[in-house]
Structure formats: structure tokens, C-alpha cells
Amino acid sequence: MRPTSFSKVAIDMYTEQMKWTLWFMVFILVAQIAHIILVISPLNIESTLRNFLPFLYGSAKIYMLIIGIFSYGFLTFYVTQGVTRRDYFIGSSLAAIGLSITIIIIGVILTGLQFMILDRIIDYPMTSPLFDNHGFLQPVYYNMNIFIFYLIGYLIGIGYYRFGWIIGFAFVAFAILSIILTETLLKSQPAIAFTGLLALTATILIFIRQITKRMAVKV
């Protein structure tokens, strides 16, 4: 019989985290609708209304960071179920890629609906364009970036789990540096941004694999 493969881990982790993610998306959508209502209401509240995608992206970074931190819990669970650390690493990474893509695709669809519906029924004071400085590639960058935030959280989680509090702080420092780097890269030329984000993703993935490769599961 075949052992549990990384694809099973990927599907299960994606499904489990998607359940949390749907709650998160609903919450963000409600917040955005409330914002729109407040801006266009007779109260005439002065506020910059952004379209849904950048609004979602801003919160999704923090959300992905947090669920990334909790990833190490899945590692101990899977090893207890007889799954190798390697299969867990590949499966969890694929699940996080799937999660990032899904969040952004849902974001793009809802933003499209926002334009189509709101433009027709109300005078909609949109202050941000659908795509920022990277044009049509913007969702791709958003996607890469929230994936990186997940990986940063993942790294912090396993760093603390494996090395404890004191060395854990070094992981937080590395995380802050990585966040600054991604924000800087996103403002750069597309080629630099793309290559830089890809290199950062690979670096963090290598770190995670090296740390979890022989990691002990605490009893």
C-alpha cells in the first residue's frame, strides 16, 4: 500500500486552512461593504475608498502571517500520523501556494463585481485604480507577497518550536527584515520585483526545510 503522500497533505491542509480563510474573506467583505455604505451615505463621511483587492491584500498579509505561524502544529500532527517531514514540507508549501492563489482570485472576482455593480447603481467615488503600479501583473505580485508572508509566519512558528524563545527572537528579526525587503521590492521595477520576490521565497523555503528536515517532535 502507498504511504500518505505530499498530495494528501497538500489537499488536507488546503481544505482545513481554506475553512478559516473563508471566514476571513467574509469578514473583509463585510468591512468593505460597511465602508462603502458609510462613504456614500448621507452622513457624507470623509474617507478614502479603495477598491476591494488592495483592501483585501493589506489584511491578507497579516492573516497569512498568523496562519503561517500555526503551521508547525500541522507538522507535529502529521509526524504523529506517520507522515514524513519531507512530505509535510512539500504538502504544506503547496497548500500555502493554493491558499494565496485562491485568496487573490476571489479578491479579483469580487473587485470585478464591485466595479460592475457599483458603477451602474451609484456614483462611486473610487480613489484607487483597479491595478496599481504593476498594472495587470498586480494580482501576481499580491499573490507572491501574501505567500511570502505565510512563509515568514511559518519560519517564526518552527523557529520558536524548535529553538525556544531566545533564539526565536532572531527569527522575528529575520521576519521583519524580510517584510521590509518585500515592501521595497514591490516598489521596484517589475523585473527586479519579480526576481527579488522569487529569490526571497526560495531562501525562506530552504530555511524552513533545513530547520524541519530532522526536527524533533516534542512529547
Added chain:
Amino acid sequence: MIFDIEVNNVSLKYKDFAALNNISFKLKGGQIYGLLGRNGAGKTSLLSLLASFRQPTAGNIKIGGETPFENADIMQHASFIYDKDYKDEWNKVSVMLKFAERYRLNFDMDYARQLVDRFKLPLNKPVNKLSKGMQSAMNVTIGLASRTPVIIFDEAYLGMDAPNREIFYKELLEEQSRQPRTMILSTHLVSEMDYLFDEVLIIDKGDLVLHKNYEDLVSSGFSITGDSNSVDTFVKGMQKLNEKELGNTKSVMVYGDLSEEMRLEGQRIGLEIGQVSLQDLFIYLTSEED
């Protein structure tokens, strides 16, 4: 599928602390092994290594002839049931069983349901709301129903009441007769569980102090009771585990083989020769320096 286990010169260090010192043994597949040791003796460390939860600092382990660590073909066939901290586990018992069913290829859900009924486990209760004994019953249910060729129970009975412990032991033996597996049970409840063991391993302060067939082991411990002088003369040269004296009467517990001639000689000079339980042997083999 039956897996032998081989542990060769295994040591484990946590920073400066040596948890296991150069341990070697072989376990034939399809038998039940009792692993005994005092608190902190290294039992859980040893079992963690067998379960691929960690790697030894030195030496090697083979399960079914292969190194188990990060080996999917072996890891999927070995379960480690231990006293897990469930304070953050909000999933229901039924969900936990489904997880096990999904990842353990031989998991038998019908058998799991039978065990749930026998242990009176509430399927719809979140695991962190269960009593300690019920959490242990759930662990045992998952362990038994997973039907992995290698199964390790590390004090899996914690918090279970006496009737549920009895159910656990009974199921364990029935499972073993249905489908022999390599089972390792670590325990402090020696007198309650000794009848389960085919072989016994005792570890003390990270060293393997004994590995013997259960029958041979309990027949190598004797208590010699009688007149102090006669007892002293009789046990000269034997490995003494314990001595008790009351007035002129002495009782000495010895470890080693006692020939039929010696036994008859003891009786002739008026000594009483009795068997020693595994529990007594365990206590005296691991408490010498206290």
C-alpha cells in the same frame, strides 16, 4: 506484515544531558514487550526514537530491516500513543477518528466504534473537554484501531479508571491474537500489566539494565526466608536485591538462577523459597542507589 526492531548502540543527548547511553537490543516481531523504568529513566526518549519523532545522537535503529527516520514505508506502519496535551484540541472525538482513518492505511473504523462503545467515549464532545481518562481511552482506541504493525503505548492508560484499563488490556491481547503485531508498552503499573508481556526491558538512568523473556525473568528472582545465619550462608555469592530482618528471621531477595539441588538444600535447612514478582524485581533493580 510483521516488523522486527533492532536498536544498535543508540545514544541520545539533550544538550549536556545524556538521556540514553549506548543501548542495544533486538525485538522479534509479533510480540508484546514491556518497557519498564523509573521516572526520567529514558523510556519516552527511547520510544520517541522508535517512532521517528527524533533521531539518535549516535547508533542506529532498524525497523523491518530499514532505518525508520523519514522513511515513509516504515513511518506509516508505526504508531506512537502517548499522553498528549489536548488543551487546544477543539476537534470532536469523531473527527479525531476520521483523521486517523485518513492517514492510517489499515485503520478499522468498525473496530474503533466498538471500542468507543466499550470505553463509553462521547463521540461528539471536543477532545479538550474530555477527562484525562477519556482522552487516554481515545488515544488507545486510535492506537488499537490503526492496526499498524508496530505500535507503541507510552503509559497510554494515564487517568483511565480500573474497568477501562481492564478493557484496554483485554483488547490488546485479543488484537494480538487476531493479528500479531510488535507492541511495546511502557508502564509504571507493573503488577497490573505484567501478564501481558512476552519480554521485558528495564532501563535505568539511560542504560538498558535488563532484557529478558518474562517467564525466565520471574523465575530468576527468589525470596529466601528463614533463620538469619542460614539465610546468609545460603545466599553467599548470589546477587542480593534486598534484605529485610526481623528479630532472628531474615528475608533476602536474590536474582539469578537457582539450581534444583540448591532449592532442595534450602528446604532441607528449613528455608522458605518463594517467587518474586516482576514488580519487586523492577523496584529492586532500579532502586539500588536510593
